[in-house]
Amino acid sequence: MEQHGVLQQTVTLNNGVTMPLLGLGTFRLKGLENLTRAVDAALECGYRSFDTASVYRNEGDLGQALHQLLPKYGLRRSDIFITSKLSPADLGEGAGKACLRSLTELGCDYFDLYLIHWPGKQGWRSDDSRNRAAREESWKAMEDLYQSGTIKALGVSNYTETHLSQLLGSCRVPPAVLQVEFHPLLPQAALLSWCKRNGIHLQAYSSLGCGDLLEKEEVKKVANVYGCTPSQILLKWALRQGVGVIPKASAPERITENFRVWDLELTNSEAEDLNGDGTEKRYCWDPTGVA
Incomplete structure (x- = not known):
């Protein structure tokens, strides 16, 4: 797919759905x-993928913006990829209705990708054994919506290898995407390898370490070599591993800058130099304790 002279890089998911590797996080x-x-x-410079979630409380505004702007660029709903996520408050019996509510908010008939946002239910302790049953109930509801065409691809966010193994043992439709925190200080090599072996595409959030990684000397050093920005280096670090990215940005110049990573090539040595000393650092939530 080519838009405005920019080649849009994509990945084919395990069910045949094509997803852009770079999207706009909201x-x-x-x-x-x-x-x-x-x-x-985003649309002007070539983005065709947009990531939101029920807990972001912006699905309605995103839907209005897309409805207003797609005609400006000669685009239709089918030309873009929309992802949203199930709120932890709706994990369990409320999952199906929650997905449909999100669709109504966005003014869409279907989601290209819909994720369980968190492996535990809001208000329950992380070690509550009911979390597993709530995940399974949510997935069954999502599978029904998938079978009806309301969701084109299913996935999860913040799942560990244990959560994923449990899901694969009970599902009718396997997850196509895992979205997790992923950056040079949290490379999750074992999880990435596991996903590749099991046909699950890994998508990164917080690629910039909530902005902290932009100030790291090793990142700035590589950026100076190529005359580009630290954010471009961090995004390319993930993309070169086949990992999708959804950087959030609000300033138009930053949005455009983040998209201009496809011509950038890092050497293996440079990519290795970006990694830390092996001490993993999370800037966001840690799902490892969720039962």
Whole structure:
């Protein structure tokens, strides 16, 4: 797929669905004006994938922005890829209705990808054994929506290898995507390898370490070599491993900058230099204790 002279890089998921490897994340993007400005800049430079979630409370504004702007670029709903996620509050029996509510908010008939956002239910302790049953109930509801065409691909977010193994042991439709925190200080090599062996595409969030990694000397050093930005280096670090990225940005110039990574090539040595000393650092949530 080529838009405005930019080759859109994609991955084919395990069910045959094609997904862009680079999308616009919308975490903490609030308000119709802000969403419209961000989506306009994204569509103009070539983004065709947009990631949101029920807990972001911006599905309605994102839907309005897309409805308004797609005609401007000669695009239709089928030209873009929309991902949303099930709120932890709706894990369990409320999953199916929650997905349909999100679709109504966005003004869409289907999701390209729908994820369970967190392996535990809001309000329950992490070690509560009911979490596993709630995950399974949610997945069954999502499978029904998948079979009806309401969801084109199913996935999960913040799952560990244990959670994924449990899911594969009980599901009718295997997950196509795992979305997790992933960056040079949390490379999750074992999890990435496991996903590749099991045909699950890994997608990174917090690729910039909540901005902290932009100031790391080793990142700035490689960026200086190529005359590019630290954010471009960090995104390319993931993309070169076949990992998708969904960087959040609100400023049009930053959105455009993040998209211009395809011509950048890092050597194996440079990529290795970006890694830390082996001490893993999480900037977001840790799901390892969720039963």
